[in-house]
Amino acid sequence: MIRIGLIVNPIAGMGGRVGLKGTDGVVERARELGATPVAADRAERALVRLERDLVSQQHKVRFELVAAAGEMGGDLALGRGFSIDVLPGGDGSTTAADTRAAAAELARREVELIFFAGGDGTARDIYEVVCDRLPILGIPTGVKMHSAVFATSPENAGEVAAAFVLAGASAPLREAEVVDVDEDAAREGRIETRLYGAALVPEDRLRMQAAKARSGPTDEAALDAVCRSLAGEMDPRRVYVLGPGTTTRRVLAHLGLPKTLLGIDAVHGGRLVGADLGERELLELIDGQAATLVVGVVGGQGALLGRGNQQLSPTVLRRIGLENVEVVAGLGKLLGLDPPWLRVDTGDPELDSELTGYRRVHVAPRRDVVFKVAA
Amino acid sequence: MRRYHAAVWDEPLVMEMGRPGRRGIVFDEVEPEVRDAVGDPAELVPAGLRRTEPPELPELSEPEVLRHYLHLSQETLGMMGISLFGTCTMKYNPRLAWELVARPEVAELHPDQDDETLQGVLELVHGLDLILRALSGMDQFVFQPGGGAHAAYTNAVLTRAYHASRGELAQRDEIVTTIQAHPCNPATAAAAGFKIVTLPLEENGYPSLEALEAAVSERTAALMVGNPDDMGIYNPEIDRWVEVVHDAGGLCFYDHANFNGVMGKLKARDLGFDACMYMLHKTFGAPKAGGGPAVGAYGCTAELARFLPSPVVAREGGGYRLDRDRPDSIGKVREFFGNVPQLVYAYTWSRAMGAAGIDEASDISVLLNNYMEKRLLEIRGVTKSQPHLTAPRLEMTRYSLGQLEEDTGITVVDVQNRMVDFGIDAFWLSHEPWLVPQPFTPEAGEMWSKEDVDEWIDVLAHVVEEAYSDPELVRTAPHNQAIRQLDGRNLDDPSTWATTWRAYKRKRPVPVEGDGDATEDWAKVAT
Numbered sequence: 020m021i022r023i024g025l026i027v028n029p030i031a032g033m034g035g036r037v038g039l040k041g042t043d044g045v046v047e048r049a050r051e052l053g054a055t056p057v058a059a060d061r062a063e064r065a066l067v068r069l070e071r072d073l074v075s076q077q078h079k080v081r082f083e084l085v086a087a088a089g090e091m092g093g094d095l096a097l098g099r100g101f102s103i104d105v106l107p108g109g110d111g112s113t114t115a116a117d118t119r120a121a122a123a124e125l126a127r128r129e130v131e132l133i134f135f136a137g138g139d140g141t142a143r144d145i146y147e148v149v150c151d152r153l154p155i156l157g158i159p160t161g162v163k164m165h166s167a168v169f170a171t172s173p174e175n176a177g178e179v180a181a182a183f184v185l186a187g188a189s190a191p192l193r194e195a196e197v198v199d200v201d202e203d204a205a206r207e208g209r210i211e212t213r214l215y216g217a218a219l220v221p222e223d224r225l226r227m228q229a230a231k232a233r234s235g236p237t238d239e240a241a242l243d244a245v246c247r248s249l250a251g252e253m254d255p256r257r258v259y260v261l262g263p264g265t266t267t268r269r270v271l272a273h274l275g276l277p278k279t280l281l282g283i284d285a286v287h288g289g290r291l292v293g294a295d296l297g298e299r300e301l302l303e304l305i306d307g308q309a310a311t312l313v314v315g316v317v318g319g320q321g322a323l324l325g326r327g328n329q330q331l332s333p334t335v336l337r338r339i340g341l342e343n344v345e346v347v348a349g350l351g352k353l354l355g356l357d358p359p360w361l362r363v364d365t366g367d368p369e370l371d372s373e374l375t376g377y378r379r380v381h382v383a384p385r386r387d388v389v390f391k392v393a394a
Numbered sequence: 395m396r397r398y399h400a401a402v403w404d405e406p407l408v409m410e411m412g413r414p415g416r417r418g419i420v421f422d423e424v425e426p427e428v429r430d431a432v433g434d435p436a437e438l439v440p441a442g443l444r445r446t447e448p449p450e451l452p453e454l455s456e457p458e459v460l461r462h463y464l465h466l467s468q469e470t471l472g473m474m475g476i477s478l479f480g481t482c483t484m485k486y487n488p489r490l491a492w493e494l495v496a497r498p499e500v501a502e503l504h505p506d507q508d509d510e511t512l513q514g515v516l517e518l519v520h521g522l523d524l525i526l527r528a529l530s531g532m533d534q535f536v537f538q539p540g541g542g543a544h545a546a547y548t549n550a551v552l553t554r555a556y557h558a559s560r561g562e563l564a565q566r567d568e569i570v571t572t573i574q575a576h577p578c579n580p581a582t583a584a585a586a587g588f589k590i591v592t593l594p595l596e597e598n599g600y601p602s603l604e605a606l607e608a609a610v611s612e613r614t615a616a617l618m619v620g621n622p623d624d625m626g627i628y629n630p631e632i633d634r635w636v637e638v639v640h641d642a643g644g645l646c647f648y649d650h651a652n653f654n655g656v657m658g659k660l661k662a663r664d665l666g667f668d669a670c671m672y673m674l675h676k677t678f679g680a681p682k683a684g685g686g687p688a689v690g691a692y693g694c695t696a697e698l699a700r701f702l703p704s705p706v707v708a709r710e711g712g713g714y715r716l717d718r719d720r721p722d723s724i725g726k727v728r729e730f731f732g733n734v735p736q737l738v739y740a741y742t743w744s745r746a747m748g749a750a751g752i753d754e755a756s757d758i759s760v761l762l763n764n765y766m767e768k769r770l771l772e773i774r775g776v777t778k779s780q781p782h783l784t785a786p787r788l789e790m791t792r793y794s795l796g797q798l799e800e801d802t803g804i805t806v807v808d809v810q811n812r813m814v815d816f817g818i819d820a821f822w823l824s825h826e827p828w829l830v831p832q833p834f835t836p837e838a839g840e841m842w843s844k845e846d847v848d849e850w851i852d853v854l855a856h857v858v859e860e861a862y863s864d865p866e867l868v869r870t871a872p873h874n875q876a877i878r879q880l881d882g883r884n885l886d887d888p889s890t891w892a893t894t895w896r897a898y899k900r901k902r903p904v905p906v907e908g909d910g911d912a913t914e915d916w917a918k919v920a921t
Contacts, residue, residue, distance in 0.1 A: 354573070354827055359594055377608030385589040386580070388573075389609040391596065 021184050022083045022104075024125030025062075025092040026145065028137035028160070029113050032057040035162035035329030038282060038297030042140075042162060052297060057366065058160045061173045062136035063095050065158040068177025069134075073184060074100045082184050085130050087121035115144050122148040132221070134180050136160040139199040142168050146197045146218045154192050154219040156180055159364065164326055167195035167227070168220050172364050172394060175226035183221045191222040200281075241383035242349040246270045248384045249313065249347060258310040259286040260301065260339065262328045266315035266347055283330045298332045310339045316348040316380070321356040323392065324374065325364035333367035341373060346390075350382040353390060360391035368394070395856055396849070398817040400876045401468035408452045408462055409895045418456035450895070469876035472819035476846045480790045480822040480835030481624050483654050483676040491679070491742040495735040505730040509715045515734060516714035519707045522691075522741045528749070530650075530670050531663025532693035537674075537732030538703045542651055543578035544727060545671035545690025546618065548703065549647045550586035551724045552669065552694070553616045555701040556645060559722070566615035570639070572601050574623035576651055577825055588615055595829065599780045600629040606638055614644035622652050624825060624835060625779045626763065626787030636666035645669065645698075653677045654839055655760050655789030658753030662693075669694035679743030680736040689736040703727050755840035759789040762838040766847055767791045770836075773855045774862065775801055779830040789837055792824065796831030804861040804868050806832040811879060812860065812871035816853045 030049075034042040037052035073082055083102040086092030090113055093105035106124055108117075118137075122145045125133055132154050135145055138161010145155055146168075157169035158176040170176035183190045194217040220227065246266065250273035253259055261267040261284050268278035271286065278284050282295030285304050293304050312331065316323060323346065324331055336344075346361075363374040371394035379387040424435055432438065454462070477484045494500065503515055523535040539545040550569070557563040569583035570591045580590040591609045593601035600623065610617075617639040622628040629635070636646045648662040648670040654677055662670035674680045675688035682688060694702065704723040705716035716731060747755065764786050770776050775798030778791055795806045810820045824833035838847050861868045872879065892898035 350827060354594065354829060359596060377605050379591070382592075385584065386592065387590070388592045388594060389605050390594060391602075391605065 020081045020083060021187060022085055022128070022130045023132040023134050023180065023184065024122075024128075024130035025066075025084055025086040025096055026118060026121050026125070026133060026135040026137075026141070027058055027062045027087070027090065027092045027095060028118060028135070028141040029056055029058050029090040031137040031141055031161040032061070032329070038295055038300070038330050039162070042138075053299070058136050059090070059095060061160045061366075062092075062158055064173035065134075065136065065170075065177040065180070066095060066099060068174045069180050070099050070101065070177075072178060072181030076181075076185055077101070080185055080187065084134075085125060085128060087117075087125075091117065091121060115140070118144040119148050126153055132156060132180065132183055134158070134176070136173075138162055138164055139166050139197075142166045142197050142218070143199045143215050146216055149218075151194070151217065151219050154183075154221060156183070156221055159326075162329060164322075165198040165200060166218075168197060168218050170223075170226050171362050179221050179223045179226050182223065192219045193222040194218070195220040195227075241386075242266065242347075243269060244384050245347055245381050245386075247273045249345065249381065250274045253286070253289070254309075254311075255288045256309065257287070258292070258305050258308045260284075260296075260305065260310060260312045260331075260335075261286065262312065262314035262331065264315040266349070267313055270313060270347070283328065296330060298330050298335055301330060301335045302338065305335070305338055309343075311343045311345060312336070312339045313345045313347060316346065316352060316356075316361060321358075321361045323361040323363050325366065325371075326362070329366070331365075333365050333370045336365060336370060344378075345381065346378060347381045350388065353380060353382065353388055360393045363392055363394055395852065396816060398815065399874045400471070400817075401465065402876050403465040403469060405462065405465050405469075407895070407898070408454070408459075409450075411462065412452055412454035412458060414453055416453045416455055416458075418454065418459065471814050471872075471875055471877075472817070475817045475819045476842065476850050477819035478821060478836035478838055478842065478847070478850055479819065480837035481651065481825070482682070482822065483652075483673075483789075483837060483839050485676075485679050485839060485841045487679055487681045487739060488742065488746070490746075491739040494742060495738050500734060500738055503734070510713075512716075513713055516707050516716070518741050519731060519734075519737055520709055520714055522737055522744065523707065525741070525744045526672060526691055526693055529657065529661065529752070530672075530693050531661035532670060533696040534699040534702060534706065535691050535693040536702050536706055537689050537691050537737055538726065538728045538730075539671075539690035539692055540728050540733065541675075541688045542576070542649070542671060542673040542690045543582060545673075545692040546576075546578045546647075546649060547582035547585060548690070548692050548724075548727050549616075549618065549669055549671065550583045550588065551727070552698060552701045553588075553645055553647075554586055555722070555724050556698060557615055559701075562643070563615075566613055566643070568611075568613045569616050569618055570606065570609050570614060570644070571618045572623070573827070573829070574600075574625065575618060575620055576624075576649060579618040579620075579649060583616075583618060595780075599625065599627040599783045600631075603631050603634055603638065606635055610639055610642040610644065612643065614639060614642045616645040616647055618647045618649060620649040620651055622655060622788045624652065624790065625792035625829075626655070626790045627780065627783065627785075628656070628788055633665050640666065647671070651676065652789065654837075655756055655763075657756045658749065659756055663695070668698055674736050674740040678740035680739035687733045687736075689733050689740070691740075705731055707731060756789070758840040759838065760786070762840070762842070762844070762847060763787060763789050763791060765844075766836065766838055766851065769848075769851045770854070773851075773858050774798075775858050776854075779833070789839065790835055792830060792833055792835050794830040794832055795834065798858060798861055799832050802861045802865045804865050806834050808868050808871065809854070809857050809861065810834070812857045812868045813853055815872045815874040816856070818850055818853050 030042050030046045033049045033054040033056060034045060037049055037054045039045050039049055042049055083104060084096050085104045086096040088106050088108035096103045118141060122133060126149050133145055134156050135141055136158040142157055155168055156179060158173050159169045170179050197215040197218050199215060246269040250270050263281045271278040274289060276291045279295040285293040285296060293300060363371050365371055375392050375394050377389050378392050380390045382388050499514055526535045539548050554563060557566045567589055568591050569588040571579045572593045573595060584590055593605045593609060596602045621632050639646050645668045648667040650670050650672050653672055670693055672691045674691055675682045700722040701724055703726055704720045705718040708715055708717040770793060775795060777794045777797055779794060795809060799805055806823055814820055822835045824835060857868060892901055
């Protein structure tokens with residue numbers, strides 16, 4: 020019998036689409052802004068895939084899912100086509116303390132993997148309880164996912180978990196950095212990434228995302244030059260929406276404008292017309308306007324859309340038009356991606372499939388790299 | 395391990411040697427009869443060319459000069475050692491060709507002579523053209539470009555002329571290349587005014603056909619690509635690539651810098667390419683001459699031939715002439731019709747090898763590389779790029795010392811510095827960008843013996859063992875060379891450069907009182 024534990028952080032990811040930099044400590048504010056839970060939906064997608072991969076193999080392996088109570092997993096797990104056990108509790112509280120308590124109980128019950136839905140904050144809570152005594156595997160759900168413990172999509176998370184179960188004792192593991200951004204610093208425009216440790220995760224080069232890397236110094240000049248040319252070639256009639264990160268901040272710097280580091284800002288006619296925008300404000304800004312989206316790439320994991328920029332919701336992206344998405348990144352950062360492609364995970368599988376294929380990334384003035392985009 | 399120590403001469407600069415008035419040869423005064431016949435000999439030099447002040451030259455005797463340059467030649471850190479400098483296909487330059495080049499039939503020619511008096515050299519140039527046509531399937535070669543990058547530039551300019559002739563130049567402003575193409579391909583294309591579209595490597599070790607299909611459009615002017623790449627990986631879909639680019643209306647250029655592993659096995663034209671380039675100073679046994687002048691032999695199809703640089707050597711009746719009447723030509727990319735001594739080397743090498751010899755040489759190159767790969771991968775800390783690929787590499791393999799660095803902190807440059815302590819020439823690392831950490835790329839070719847290759851590998855294995863047991867020894871190398879390790883921090887600071895005596899005098903520090911060793915002071919400034 021192989022048993023894996025399930026913890027869902029039901030509020031994970033809520034801050035993203037309303038322009039907050041995370042959901043830690045600001046869940047009420049997120050609700051006020053109209054945020055709706057996304058974690059349950061994504062966790063369910065992962066469980067559907069896990070079920071698909073395991074049901075046909077039930078003659079080979081006996082498997083049980085031990086879920087945290089209520090919203091934290093039990094509600095989603097019940098009714099699946101495999102054996103379920105639910106931890107006691109379920110008083111409706113879903114704080115970080117509840118995550119840690121659930122992780123401790125799963126460890127005590129000697130599950131062989133903790134499968135969780137959340138972001139960096141959730142990963143950190145679980146890691147601080149189990150350290151490297153027990154492998155963990157993240158269903159990407161949060162706003163920030165800089166840690167290397169997440170699969171690249173909920174479906175891939177389900178597949179990796181299934182492969183882990185089927186491999187039994189011989190499942191290959193690797194160390195993965197658990198990283199979290201200080202959310203208070205991020206709201207003030209500073210990226211302060213902290214390494215919290217190295218968790219054990221199932222090894223899977225293609226379906227797991229690598230830790231976020233910083234771009235090297237060699238492509239700095241080329242990157243700066245391409246940012247300058249993007250700034251210089253802006254059409255004053257269009258609205259330019261700039262995604263988070265240091266690269267897009269460089270573009271605005273060449274216009275003499277400030278840029279929120281983790282937020283979405285907008286420029287029209289050389290003027291800043293919005294900073295740190297949420298989905299609703301973005302839709303209002305581009306309503307009836309020709310718009311261009313300029314986005315950077317998250318190093319290491321190659322996230323293009325759906326990681327740290329969920330304000331760029333499927334509705335926003337469709338309104339801007341996929342042909343008006345300009346991607347800019349340092350060549351070194353692109354070449355450091357492993358596996359070598361960009362990821363999209365907008366929350367809309369249909370949009371994701373339209374975005375996949377190959378897309379040009381501007382790496383220097385008059386120089387593009389044609390890079391693979393995968394969901 | 396061979397015991398070795400390089401010569402250390404602590405030689406002053408030639409300008410600091412000798413004594414005022416010392417001469418190699420002292421000439422007599424001009425005899426009155428001669429003066430009567432020609433007047434003042436100095437007046438024979440046109441006034442505009444005459445110096446007002448004599449040049450500042452070293453004043454030395456003939457043996458002093460010869461001894462000085464002999465010493466310098468012993469302090470070059472190699473170039474006559476075992477040199478498996480990958481991507482450069484290091485080969486012996488046969489003395490037979492050297493003898494031929496020195497003969498007056500070659501050495502005393504002037505390219506402005508009447509074609510009638512150049513028949514011998516024109517026949518040789520044409521003969522080499524025919525040999526390269528046979529190897530490539532192309533219809534015409536020219537030898538004007540002074541190296542591989544210059545041939546790539548020639549191609550970019552030819553591409554421009556071709557699309558201009560069809561009225562499509564304004565529309566076709568992009569050249570597609572790969573991340574593993576030699577940097578001269580995107581660089582020359584950009585210099586010729588094109589935008590660059592680069593394809594990265596994917597799982598197979600080469601860019602995918604799908605990426606190429608996404609990259610080409612009605613804006614595509616050309617594809618510039620090498621195959622195999624510097625990792626030794628051959629793209630087996632290359633004929634499909636050519637079709638995709640042709641279907642989009644672009645031209646295809648095959649950079650044959652890495653020809654050694656495929657020579658005699660494939661022809662660029664058979665794969666559909668419109669043009670290709672060979673580096674005579676690599677594959678064809680001609681000297682590299684310290685980075686030039688060399689020859690990038692550029693060949694193309696009959697359709698493109700009218701754009702080739704002028705003049706081209708043409709066969710006419712029983713003889714040869716330089717065809718200068720070429721209205722569609724892109725003009726000149728260099729003077730005259732090529733660096734003739736290099737052409738003599740390449741012609742001599744090709745005729746000596748013959749078709750069968752060239753074919754066998756590519757077999758030996760690939761075999762020796764794969765032998766080498768087997769031994770190198772047995773060394774602790776050495777891995778190869780794209781280790782998941784099972785297809786054999788061709789004439790070279792890209793390796794990584796990333797594991798060694800993780801284990802010991804010793805980098806590939808440290809290892810390179812230490813290997814020269816054993817009389818092994820520095821190896822090649824990788825062109826930019828580095829796609830694997832701490833890369834190095836040896837290439838054995840067909841010329842080096844198994845004993846040479848084994849010695850090279852033994853030295854590397856020894857140095858790697860040292861890296862694990864005594865990393866400080868490797869980190870501070872070289873120890874047995876003409877010079878110690880240089881501090882490279884100021885290499886990009888022009889204020890420390892002195893390539894002339896005048897610059898040296900201007901930039902060197904003022905010597906300390908009573909301290910005559912200017913060289914040492916200079917070294918201090920450089921660190």
